[in-house]
Amino acid sequence: MSMKVGNQPFFEGVDQAIHNSFMVNAVSSAQDGLRDKKLKATVGDETLGDWENWRNAGEEIRAFTLNHLDYYLKQLSDNFSARGGHVFFAQTVEEAQGYIRKVVREKKAKNIVKSKSMVTEEISLNEALEEEGCNVLETDLAEFILQVDKDKPSHIVVPSVHKNRQQIRDSFKKLGYKGTDDPKELAGFARKTLRSKFLEADVGITGCNFAVANTGSICLVTNEGNANMVTTFPETQITVMGMERLVPSWKELDILVTLLCRSSVGQRLTTYVTDITPGEQDDTVDSPKDFHLVIVDAGRSKALGTEFQPALHCIRCAACLNVCPVYRHIGGHAYGSIYPGPIGAVLSPILGGYKEYGKLPYASSLCAACTEACPVKIPLHELLIKHRRKYVEGGGTPPASEKIAMKGFGIGASSPFIYKAGMKTAPILLKPLVHHGAIEKGPGPMKPWTHGRDLPAPSKENFRAWFKRHKETEVQKTNKETSD
Amino acid sequence: MSGTIENREAFLENIAKKLNRESGALVETPDWTNQPQWAVYQNSSKDQLVEIMKKASELIHTTIFETTADQLADTLDNAITEYGGAPVIATNDHRFSDFGLTDVLRKSDAYIWNVNNGHKNIDVAAQANIGISIADVMLAESATAGLFNDKDKARSVSLLPVTSIVIVPKSLIVPRLTQAMQMVEKKVEEGSEISHYINFISGPSNSADIEMRLVVGVHGPVKVAYIVVHDL
Numbered sequence: 001m002s003m004k005v006g007n008q009p010f011f012e013g014v015d016q017a018i019h020n021s022f023m024v025n026a027v028s029s030a031q032d033g034l035r036d037k038k039l040k041a042t043v044g045d046e047t048l049g050d051w052e053n054w055r056n057a058g059e060e061i062r063a064f065t066l067n068h069l070d071y072y073l074k075q076l077s078d079n080f081s082a083r084g085g086h087v088f089f090a091q092t093v094e095e096a097q098g099y100i101r102k103v104v105r106e107k108k109a110k111n112i113v114k115s116k117s118m119v120t121e122e123i124s125l126n127e128a129l130e131e132e133g134c135n136v137l138e139t140d141l142a143e144f145i146l147q148v149d150k151d152k153p154s155h156i157v158v159p160s161v162h163k164n165r166q167q168i169r170d171s172f173k174k175l176g177y178k179g180t181d182d183p184k185e186l187a188g189f190a191r192k193t194l195r196s197k198f199l200e201a202d203v204g205i206t207g208c209n210f211a212v213a214n215t216g217s218i219c220l221v222t223n224e225g226n227a228n229m230v231t232t233f234p235e236t237q238i239t240v241m242g243m244e245r246l247v248p249s250w251k252e253l254d255i256l257v258t259l260l261c262r263s264s265v266g267q268r269l270t271t272y273v274t275d276i277t278p279g280e281q282d283d284t285v286d287s288p289k290d291f292h293l294v295i296v297d298a299g300r301s302k303a304l305g306t307e308f309q310p311a312l313h314c315i316r317c318a319a320c321l322n323v324c325p326v327y328r329h330i331g332g333h334a335y336g337s338i339y340p341g342p343i344g345a346v347l348s349p350i351l352g353g354y355k356e357y358g359k360l361p362y363a364s365s366l367c368a369a370c371t372e373a374c375p376v377k378i379p380l381h382e383l384l385i386k387h388r389r390k391y392v393e394g395g396g397t398p399p400a401s402e403k404i405a406m407k408g409f410g411i412g413a414s415s416p417f418i419y420k421a422g423m424k425t426a427p428i429l430l431k432p433l434v435h436h437g438a439i440e441k442g443p444g445p446m447k448p449w450t451h452g453r454d455l456p457a458p459s460k461e462n463f464r465a466w467f468k469r470h471k472e473t474e475v476q477k478t479n480k481e482t483s484d
Numbered sequence: 485m486s487g488t489i490e491n492r493e494a495f496l497e498n499i500a501k502k503l504n505r506e507s508g509a510l511v512e513t514p515d516w517t518n519q520p521q522w523a524v525y526q527n528s529s530k531d532q533l534v535e536i537m538k539k540a541s542e543l544i545h546t547t548i549f550e551t552t553a554d555q556l557a558d559t560l561d562n563a564i565t566e567y568g569g570a571p572v573i574a575t576n577d578h579r580f581s582d583f584g585l586t587d588v589l590r591k592s593d594a595y596i597w598n599v600n601n602g603h604k605n606i607d608v609a610a611q612a613n614i615g616i617s618i619a620d621v622m623l624a625e626s627a628t629a630g631l632f633n634d635k636d637k638a639r640s641v642s643l644l645p646v647t648s649i650v651i652v653p654k655s656l657i658v659p660r661l662t663q664a665m666q667m668v669e670k671k672v673e674e675g676s677e678i679s680h681y682i683n684f685i686s687g688p689s690n691s692a693d694i695e696m697r698l699v700v701g702v703h704g705p706v707k708v709a710y711i712v713v714h715d716l
Binding site for chain 2: 026029030033034047048049050053054056057060061064067068069070071072073074077078080081082083084085086087088089090091095099139140141142145158159160161164165168183184186187188190191194195198199214215217223224225226228229231232233243248249250251252253254255257258265267268269270271272273274275276277278279280281283284285286287291295297301304305
């Protein structure tokens with residue numbers, strides 16, 4: 001599955017991540033910066049009125065659109081093709097890859113430039129096109145950095161957040177860079193390197209922030225200007241979209257672009273909000289002549305009509321990542337999915353299955369900060385609990401420790417004798433692990449928990465004993481008061 | 485010219501089935517309960533919107549010049565000099581001559597986009613120091629120039645040169661994206677064709693991808709200036 005990042009089991013990835021102090025610091029400071037900007041541009045911006053009304057508007061639009069998805073996708077494809085564009089519906093990753101490979105082959109394309117797109121990561125498009133003998137170039141600065149290093153994204157909006165400037169400078173040296181680690185100089189190098197590539201490319205590939213059903217348009221929300229280059233100079237444009245990323249009309253586009261820009265990077269609008277509709281006049285010089293739209297399911301429809309449908313409301317702003325205490329400590333790669341953080345923990349098991357991603361819903365403290373941050377009000381922490389329930393009920397293979405723990409607790413709790421014995425022996429059995437009143441490094445099922453926090457040592461007095469003693473004291477007190 | 489659609493039927497049937505909907509059933513998009521967008525700056529005058537825009541432009545590293553129709557040629561001339569002069573390229577927009585700017589463009593030896601010259605246009609734009617466009621709508625809230633690009637009002641002019649100068653007639657300033665989207669929707673309702681490249685641009689290209697440090701000027705222009713014309 002191409003959503004996959006690395007090959008490590010989840011908890012091993014976590015182990016490694018929490019010891020990577022640069023990464024943890026970089027993620028924490030990025031989180032703080034993005035969260036502050038978001039708060040200023042949302043609840044903190046009084047010109048918008050009540051931000052809750054905007055969230056409600058977003059939720060209402062997304063829920064209605066998803067509930068009538070077949071209708072709006074039909075309308076989108078009708079309008080896109082009526083203007084001369086070609087639409088391909090891809091049920092699977094392989095179908096999407098196959099169609100794009102075919103287009104590229106027919107065009108005899110060699111040079112391909114791409115703007116940032118999570119769905120093309122999801123369908124491993126670069127690898128597929130390289131097999132076709134194409135040079136595929138990522139042109140978003142962060143994606144360019146990752147491509148030079150053969151690395152994967154660790155954040156939905158700022159994919160190279162885990163890398164520092166020295167690492168980036170060293171990577172660029174492979175391309176002949178001789179400058180310093182000043183971000184401005186590094187970005188200048190990317191500008192110079194990529195400028196000629198845009199102008200020479202045969203095919204431009206983009207993702208899709210939102211498609212507009214009533215005109216067959218594609219909206220791209222960006223800052224660097226690379227997406228504008230990608231959609232201006234190559235003869236052929238291929239846009240790949242997750243099937244849920246659309247709005248009925250321009251009226252709804254207004255709301256969702258506002259929610260996205262403000263929630264993702266705290267900007268009123270990003271530098272470029274570009275709406276592309278096929279069918280330019282034939283003598284236009286700076287426009288593609290051939291438009292393709294690939295609409296990808298790749299597991300999304302598994303959520304439709306289920307309790308997980310709201311996960312498809314996501315507009316990929318990453319506001320949930322930017323408030324998540326777990327993401328803060330483990331970063332993006334530990335999730336093992338290109339979709340990390342709370343939304344990743346909800347979405348990855350839907351798209352990639354419980355076998356691969358069933359442990360991700362446990363990467364949450366269920367503090368609900370994600371739900372509160374979501375601009376379209378996806379009940380993320382509730383969906384995480386639903387995943388856990390399904391997982392334990394047999395939706396996948398739950399962690400062995402949890403199975404044993406649950407089973408053990410079931411046996412213990414149903415037998416008064418074992419329960420009493422357990423309660424009495426716990427303080428004695430765990431005594432060697434207790435330091436300063438807490439278990440700091442637990443074995444087996446306690447290990448992942450005690451890595452992040454201490455487990456309180458069992459009290460020598462169990463609750464039943466405490467309750468009995470407390471009750472007796474209360475009775476004695478009452479008797480005394482009555483007799484006084 | 486009509487394009488093609490592949491694999492649609494089974495794909496949509498699967499979705500309809502999952503949603504428990506009859507495949508192909510019509511839908512009417514409702515009047516939404518929540519429409520907070522209309523209240524933003526709803527009673528602001530054009531002058532107030534200019535002030536809002538000026539404040540917003542400070543957040544996006546964009547310079548604003550203010551002028552009047554009879555001073556516009558001089559203001560543009562000064563701006564061209566300030567940003568380093570030729571080579572200059574401008575879109576092929578009849579408003580340049582309507583606004584009396586033909587001479588100032590000639591003076592700076594500006595290249596005017598011309599589809600008959602084919603790819604040469606892109607080469608000129610890529611070498612240009614300054615690109616000049618005229619806004620089709622201006623969003624006060626975010627200091628955003630809305631360009632409804634076409635084959636003559638070419639998108640390359642605001643994209644490839646080092647500096648992008650956009651002339652903004654004050655009459656085109658609206659509160660926010662909402663009103664610009666409404667303009668597009670109106671065209672759709674009337675059945676007229678919309679611009680194939682609607683470009684909302686808020687300042688120079690930028691990125692914070694390296695350690696979250698803002699770098700202004702990545703792939704698009706490094707500098708952006710708006711010239712607001714009060715009586716146009």
